[in-house]
Amino acid sequence: MKRNLYTLLSLAVLASMVLAACGGGAAAPTFTGTATITFVQEPDSLSPLYTTMWFSGITRDFWLKGMWSFDENNQPVPELATEIPTSENGGISADGKTITYKLRDDVTWSDGEPLTADDFVFTYDMIMSDKNVVQSRYPYEDYITSVTATDEHTVTVAFSEPFAAWLTTIFTYVLPKHVLQPVFDAEGTLDNAAWNKAPTVGIGPFAFSEWESGSHVIFKGNANWVKPAKLEQVFIRIVPDDAAQEAAIIAGDTDIGVFLSSDQIAKLEEGGAVDVVAVSSGYDEGWFLNVNPDTAHPAMLDVNVRKAIALATDRFTIVNDLLVAEVNPVNVTFWDATSPYGNPDLEPYPYDPEEAKRLLDEAGWVDSNGDGTRDKDGVELVLRYITNTRELRKNVQAVVQQQWSLVGIGADLQNHSSDVYWNGYNDGGPQAQGLYDIAEYSSVGSFPDPEASANWLCSEISSADNPDGANWQGVCIEELDALLQQQAVTLDLDARVVLYHQIAQLMYDEVLYVGIWKDPDLWSVNSRLQGVKLSGASPFWNAHEWTAPAPAE
Amino acid sequence: MTTYILRRLGQAVPQLFIISIILFALMQSFGDPVATLGARTPPKPEDKERLRRMLGLDQPVYVQYLTWLVGNDWQKLDMDGDGVPETPGPRKGILRGDFGNSLVTRRPVLEMIGDRLPNTLLLMITAEIVIIGLSLAIGLYSALRPYSFFDNFVTGLSFVGFSMPVFWLALSLMYLFAVNFRRWGLPYLPTVGMFDPQVGKTPWELIKHMVLPVTTLAIISIAGYSRFVRASVLEVLGQDYVRTARAKGVRAMAVVWQHALPNAALPFITLIGLDIPFLLAGAVVTERIFAWPGTGRLFLDHTERADFPMLMGILMFIALAVVVFQIITDVVYSLVDPRIRLN
Numbered sequence A: 001m002k003r004n005l006y007t008l009l010s011l012a013v014l015a016s017m018v019l020a021a022c023g024g025g026a027a028a029p030t031f032t033g034t035a036t037i038t039f040v041q042e043p044d045s046l047s048p049l050y051t052t053m054w055f056s057g058i059t060r061d062f063w064l065k066g067m068w069s070f071d072e073n074n075q076p077v078p079e080l081a082t083e084i085p086t087s088e089n090g091g092i093s094a095d096g097k098t099i100t101y102k103l104r105d106d107v108t109w110s111d112g113e114p115l116t117a118d119d120f121v122f123t124y125d126m127i128m129s130d131k132n133v134v135q136s137r138y139p140y141e142d143y144i145t146s147v148t149a150t151d152e153h154t155v156t157v158a159f160s161e162p163f164a165a166w167l168t169t170i171f172t173y174v175l176p177k178h179v180l181q182p183v184f185d186a187e188g189t190l191d192n193a194a195w196n197k198a199p200t201v202g203i204g205p206f207a208f209s210e211w212e213s214g215s216h217v218i219f220k221g222n223a224n225w226v227k228p229a230k231l232e233q234v235f236i237r238i239v240p241d242d243a244a245q246e247a248a249i250i251a252g253d254t255d256i257g258v259f260l261s262s263d264q265i266a267k268l269e270e271g272g273a274v275d276v277v278a279v280s281s282g283y284d285e286g287w288f289l290n291v292n293p294d295t296a297h298p299a300m301l302d303v304n305v306r307k308a309i310a311l312a313t314d315r316f317t318i319v320n321d322l323l324v325a326e327v328n329p330v331n332v333t334f335w336d337a338t339s340p341y342g343n344p345d346l347e348p349y350p351y352d353p354e355e356a357k358r359l360l361d362e363a364g365w366v367d368s369n370g371d372g373t374r375d376k377d378g379v380e381l382v383l384r385y386i387t388n389t390r391e392l393r394k395n396v397q398a399v400v401q402q403q404w405s406l407v408g409i410g411a412d413l414q415n416h417s418s419d420v421y422w423n424g425y426n427d428g429g430p431q432a433q434g435l436y437d438i439a440e441y442s443s444v445g446s447f448p449d450p451e452a453s454a455n456w457l458c459s460e461i462s463s464a465d466n467p468d469g470a471n472w473q474g475v476c477i478e479e480l481d482a483l484l485q486q487q488a489v490t491l492d493l494d495a496r497v498v499l500y501h502q503i504a505q506l507m508y509d510e511v512l513y514v515g516i517w518k519d520p521d522l523w524s525v526n527s528r529l530q531g532v533k534l535s536g537a538s539p540f541w542n543a544h545e546w547t548a549p550a551p552a553e
Numbered sequence B: 001m002t003t004y005i006l007r008r009l010g011q012a013v014p015q016l017f018i019i020s021i022i023l024f025a026l027m028q029s030f031g032d033p034v035a036t037l038g039a040r041t042p043p044k045p046e047d048k049e050r051l052r053r054m055l056g057l058d059q060p061v062y063v064q065y066l067t068w069l070v071g072n073d074w075q076k077l078d079m080d081g082d083g084v085p086e087t088p089g090p091r092k093g094i095l096r097g098d099f100g101n102s103l104v105t106r107r108p109v110l111e112m113i114g115d116r117l118p119n120t121l122l123l124m125i126t127a128e129i130v131i132i133g134l135s136l137a138i139g140l141y142s143a144l145r146p147y148s149f150f151d152n153f154v155t156g157l158s159f160v161g162f163s164m165p166v167f168w169l170a171l172s173l174m175y176l177f178a179v180n181f182r183r184w185g186l187p188y189l190p191t192v193g194m195f196d197p198q199v200g201k202t203p204w205e206l207i208k209h210m211v212l213p214v215t216t217l218a219i220i221s222i223a224g225y226s227r228f229v230r231a232s233v234l235e236v237l238g239q240d241y242v243r244t245a246r247a248k249g250v251r252a253m254a255v256v257w258q259h260a261l262p263n264a265a266l267p268f269i270t271l272i273g274l275d276i277p278f279l280l281a282g283a284v285v286t287e288r289i290f291a292w293p294g295t296g297r298l299f300l301d302h303t304e305r306a307d308f309p310m311l312m313g314i315l316m317f318i319a320l321a322v323v324v325f326q327i328i329t330d331v332v333y334s335l336v337d338p339r340i341r342l343n
Helices: A002-026 A117-128 A177-187 A242-251 A262-269 A303-311 A315-322 A353-362 A391-405 A478-488 A493-509 B002-030 B045-055 B061-070 B109-144 B149-163 B166-183 B203-237 B240-247 B252-281 B284-289 B295-304 B308-336
Strands: A034-039 A068-070 A076-078 A098-102 A144-151 A154-159 A206-212 A216-221 A233-238 A256-258 A274-279 A284-289 A382-388 A410-416 A438-443 A513-518 A521-526
Touching: A034 A242, A117 A144, A117 A154, A117 A177, A206 A233, A242 A256, A242 A262, A242 B166, A242 B284, A262 A274, A262 A521, A303 A353, A315 A391, A315 A513, A382 A391, A391 A410, A391 A438, A478 A493, B002 B061, B002 B308, B109 B149, B109 B203, B109 B252, B109 B284, B109 B295, B109 B308, B149 B203, B166 B203, B166 B284, B203 B252, B203 B284, B240 B252, B252 B295, B252 B308, B284 B295, B295 B308
Parallel strands: A034 A233, A034 A256, A382 A410, A382 A438
Antiparallel strands: A068 A076, A098 A154, A144 A154, A206 A216, A216 A233, A256 A521, A274 A521, A284 A438, A284 A513
């Protein structure tokens, strides 16, 4: 009898615990604490239709999730989709031209409306509509033929040809049809929708609360999200001045800062509360060598001269003297920071001025007139080395000019303001028009996807006839062209990695790209904020796990 | 008086018109707004071309100016790029009160200026009050005791204040009072922004966040203003009517307050009158460093982006304010100084 009583009592206790647990689960989650983040640039808009700015895109990890995020190892983590489509799970068709996305049936918009496949169809329609002055139609315009809602929770995307970069470029966001369709119907465009500035309905661990222009953006914990946040709010403050951002980080007025430079690391970490984390978002600083016979210096057409240029440049000393070598080591290929596509077998071109001299002599570039610069057939070996007006790059130019002079290569240093530097052929862009021999900048593909093949395709060479061409180096190598075209339609990851390693090897042998330094983003994270795992592709992907102490009463 | 004001306003119309043409021409050398749209991810060439067409940037400069001035809502535009105009133009033009939309944020220019103006006015008016009050006090005191220790000391300090670069002063104050004071365990001020998100937007937060930017602005300007007050008071004190007043036995303080100061204030009023429009323009460097969301930063940010509708909006707004406040200054002048007649 007594034993029965005990059993009964234990059962009663157990039952009450289970009930309590269920009750807790059903109740609204409680949010505590604030994460303060500083942005040095203010997003132009919060609507993904109207800006491709990085600082706008990264806020979407809080309030507007796409099909998936990328974790700290840049591996996809499903958000709105139940799984990543593969050929095995039937998500990718045999011909690679159809991708089927299965949506979760338990996610709702922050206002409680269910997410459906129609939202994705609407998003595609809005991107492609001539009524909306959207910032970018890539890749929807060139690669996608249709987006259909097969059923309430299935989206089917049809491509004109297999499109390898689909994982990182398609449906990285979705628009709330139930909010925006009425606006579009009434105004004929979404250009002036209030949602662009105040997207009160979103889909993520936080929901938009307010945006005061020039000051701050606030996102509050969203109880309607499947992975509820722990924080009460995320406060993004716009601090345009780098030195002021540094002061705010040191003073503890901000928990997360970004776009820091490596010379700030020691100062920021001095107090012990701040950790500076290097997270690559794929950007590497490098040289793009002009090999276009119509525009380049004649010496640039000789691969041995190009190799001599690389060997004559001591990039190891440059990263030591001008940067922090541990954070910014010399990189080899364009894809070093886009793992696993960079070829691990390749080593940076060494610094070997003697070999450089030998190669130049062999190529017939010798100093015949004794002016200190090599020449051939009356043409001096003076190369146009261009970049934008960033101070660090100007310093690198000066050091390189001095290093080259030791082997008899002259440097004509030119700097363009960023808007001119990136201009297209018809707008007199110096790169697009080939008015250079070596162009320096930091670039990336569709990170974490490596796709950037237009830069080296024969068909993309920019010219008066092809002013939109993205190949500003005039590269046209049959084997490279074939490999680039093949990778663009190869959906199998392993096969694509092999292709990229071949591409990197070929570009290395042809000396089309010379890596200067790895250029990861430097973030500061205050230890007040816990659980932060930054990712290069979607930095705040685990914001729902962040915790911060509640403010003192 | 009314005729005078009306005549001056009438003159202002062609003045503003010419200013707008000159400014619009200058904007053309600012660079390509479309090129900077993606910041670190520059737009793709085909997107650039489409955006230029849709935003009307492919039109000749005079067409863009006319659209800005009188709008394009009677025209049809080619939005789909097939060469056939089909979509009615959305602009009404500045003459009908439409300042246009920013090219980078796509929001109405007037709305964006309206967002920032209260913040700028709050900062600038507070700073101006501090500046006027302190420079009057310092200038007057110096003038009454010329070449005394205080005068020499303040003169020296003015030169230091006057020659300090704003960004350096602002950052130094920030590091001293916000970073180091906190480190040393002393009462400290916040670094940037208008309030602490963990506390919220309270008046006390706002005051704390205003101390450093206001101090920065004050230090820079008090230097010049107090010298100005000192010089004009000294000049007036040397005038015959002051000597006469003193000879009549008027008390020293009464001479200063009733005779010297009102006369010395005239040029000071001119100075302030000319300053007020620029209060609307905000303090570019101070706002940037203290992350104060004012019009100065708005102007700076959009200059870097070559966002001409935004820049034209702000500049025309300031030009209008300059014209209006010049008229007001002249009117105040006539009220303060009975010798001046406007008609």
